[in-house]
Amino acid sequence: MSWQPRRLGIIGGNGWLGRAMAEAMLGSGWLPPDALWLSGRTLPAQPLISGQPVHWTTDNQQLLNQCDAVILSLRPQDFFALSLRAENTLLISVMAGISVAELSAHAACSAVVRCMPNAAIAIRGSYSPWLASAEVSAAQRRWVQSMLSTWGSEDELEEEDHLHYLTGLSGSGPAFPALLGRAMSEHALSRGLPAHVVNRAVEGVLVGASPLLAGQNEGPARVAQRFLDYQGTTAAALITMIQEGFEQAIHHGLQAAEQAAFNMTPETMNSRTPDSVPVGAPRTKGDS
Numbered sequence: 243m244s245w246q247p248r249r250l251g252i253i254g255g256n257g258w259l260g261r262a263m264a265e266a267m268l269g270s271g272w273l274p275p276d277a278l279w280l281s282g283r284t285l286p287a288q289p290l291i292s293g294q295p296v297h298w299t300t301d302n303q304q305l306l307n308q309c310d311a312v313i314l315s316l317r318p319q320d321f322f323a324l325s326l327r328a329e330n331t332l333l334i335s336v337m338a339g340i341s342v343a344e345l346s347a348h349a350a351c352s353a354v355v356r357c358m359p360n361a362a363i364a365i366r367g368s369y370s371p372w373l374a375s376a377e378v379s380a381a382q383r384r385w386v387q388s389m390l391s392t393w394g395s396e397d398e399l400e401e402e403d404h405l406h407y408l409t410g411l412s413g414s415g416p417a418f419p420a421l422l423g424r425a426m427s428e429h430a431l432s433r434g435l436p437a438h439v440v441n442r443a444v445e446g447v448l449v450g451a452s453p454l455l456a457g458q459n460e461g462p463a464r465v466a467q468r469f470l471d472y473q474g475t476t477a478a479a480l481i482t483m484i485q486e487g488f489e490q491a492i493h494h495g496l497q498a499a500e501q502a503a504f505n506m507t508p509e510t511m512n513s514r515t516p517d518s519v520p521v522g523a524p525r526t527k528g529d530s
């Protein structure tokens with residue numbers, strides 16, 4: 243038996259992720275535009291999604307009344323201020339750190355899905371792990387899987403702790419190669435190389451070479467080991483990076499993200515302002 247909502251809504255539809263999800267679902271032809279409702283606190287300057295007209299509203303309750311499945315895509319710190327009654331709705335949250343129990347209690351709703359996509363939805367390359375409350379039927383789960391497939395790949399999880407962990411690893415993950423690229427660019431520029439060459443060299447590494455790690459190939463640990471065994475210039479770089487704490491820094495970063503996901507309170511949410519820890523100039527305990 244299959245399950246199909248009459249209409250799908252996205253609360254926070256004009257945000258970074260909300261719009262990307264909508265573009266993926268419409269752009270792939272998976273959802274017709276008249277079956278999509280989007281809401282925001284303000285109406286968008288560009289209302290078309292994938293060049294097609296959809297329903298926009300600033301009234302979340304109107305959206306809830308129209309839709310049998312609703313994605314919550316607002317910032318976690320805005321969630322508890324949201325007035326929501328979604329008794330007969332399949333509620334799907336992409337919000338970091340808000341648990342199934344919190345979603346269910348705040349929205350008066352028992353059929354709840356949490357999933358954690360990432361910014362690669364924009365190119366339909368997101369990895370989106372997800373989990374569902376017991377009240378979500380097998381048919382609804384299959385529908386969720388087919389929706390997530392329009393964003394990229396997916397896996398159903400059994401433990402919410404794993405979703406908290408993956409919020410850091412894969413949800414935040416697209417930022418990590420970007421940080422690596424930034425560090426490489428800064429070093430090359432400081433050595434006087436032309437900016438256009440630096441940009442193309444870094445892009446060649448991050449975008450051109452990453453498919454070497456894809457699916458059926460060797461996997462990152464084997465690739466790194468092959469270069470270490472080669473004992474050439476690459477090994478010189480890798481050994482120094484490892485000795486300087488590269489892997490430890492990654493492990494600590496993933497742990498920090500996991501803790502942030504576990505510890506989503508209005509206080510902690512508002513404390514990570516962009517200039518509390520500037521990228522490229524990490525603060526240590528002694529800094530003022």
Ligand SMILES: NC(=O)C1=CN([C@@H]2O[C@H](COP(=O)(O)OP(=O)(O)OC[C@H]3O[C@@H](n4cnc5c(N)ncnc54)[C@H](OP(=O)(O)O)[C@@H]3O)[C@@H](O)[C@H]2O)C=CC1
Nearest residue numbers: 254256257258259282283284315316317318320337338361
């Ligand atoms: N960005 C990412 O890479 C990822 C984000 N996430 C999660 O996705 C969620 C959305 O993130 P993101 O898209 O980046 O955030 P944005 O800030 O870009 O978008 C959030 C949107 O929510 C809207 N909004 C806020 N309050 C309300 C409300 N009461 N009613 C309706 N709309 C509201 C805002 O609309 P307006 O502008 O009109 O106020 C805004 O467009 C977050 O919970 C985040 O944890 C998960 C994985 C990856």
Ligand SMILES: O=C(O)[C@@H]1CCC=N1
Nearest residue numbers: 338360409410413414
């Ligand atoms: O940085 C964030 O909080 C969001 C959630 C996971 C990825 N981006």
